[in-house]
Amino acid sequence: MTIFFIFTVGTVWGSFFGLVIDRFPDTSIIRPRSHCGQCGQTLIWRDLIPIVSQFISQAKCRYCGVKLTHWYSILEWLCGCLFVIGWLEKVDLTFCLICLASFLMVGFDLKNHAFPLWIWTISFLLLSFTSPYKSPIFFCILLAILKEFSSLKMGSGDWLYLALVSFSADFFQLTLCLFLASLGGLLYYALKIKQKKTEIPFLPFLFIGYLCSMRMMTIFSILD
Template structure:
């Protein structure tokens, strides 16, 4: 019963993450304003706001105008719920839990915008800094992030900022292995899709991190 309750709480957070991904790029409040359909602007009823269930029961379409609802929302809700459960049963350490939640949010932003709001990363980074000890490795990634912001390094500064937060739960060796896996996944994606556009890289970093984590290849920093 406790696990079901934690799953529901996690799905509610996931729904809120979806709201953040929607509203922050549009400079809308994430606190005020009722949820509505982006296509017909119809305000959503309470039965339309039940995490996971509402989107599945509606066939991933708006009940009012029948427009398609992106699967990103139900993905965020279910993934967040699962992460909360894994943390509750002590499968995930606090640093791993925070990093996966952050990665989930940043991946959604990167997938849609090919960037993410600095304030989102900063809030999580500050939490890491206040809770966990620092090491010289963190400054290495911060320096690279600053350089990527000033010069064209062919890698976004956001990717280096992600590695900064990852350093709280990964050794440098793990990070290099993770980078190799993420690059390999990105190359495979590029070869399959043949899209000659900028690739959102944080989703691949996140997948690589999960592969190492659930493959029990991650060592304590």
């Protein structure tokens, strides 16, 4: 029962994160109340139950029948699972905070191709209390600053994100994360090149690279 409660709390946070990604910075996250983007109908409580509401409605608006996106439910599910594994102490608080920040920043990057500096700032301050500073953190921040005055290929937001990752990753893990992210980005670009897509969101690849690098290091430590 406790695990179910923790999972539910996580899905509520996921639902809130979805609201922030969907509205900010164009509109307020407080007003107007949650509503269907197609017909404008205000949603009631049974339309807002994380995961369950979309499952029951078959991912359609109950009022106009428009097909709803699944990314809300995916985000709610991910946050719920993260809260559970954090509660069971399978991962530490630093990892959980980085993942929560990543969910938000990846969502913004996918939607707007933009980096939410205010989310990064809040996450950086919180991580400052959970993990000591490491030299890669300052190195990545320095590269983010230099990007504003040079022609580095990676955006300053990507380097700032890697600064967050550096709270739980050493230099080797950071290098592995960047390698895996670059490989994934190149493969994705190669598949999408026929669509003449010149810009791709890179934060999702960095996040996946971070998760993969942490997992690989765990496997290496077990085999060692």
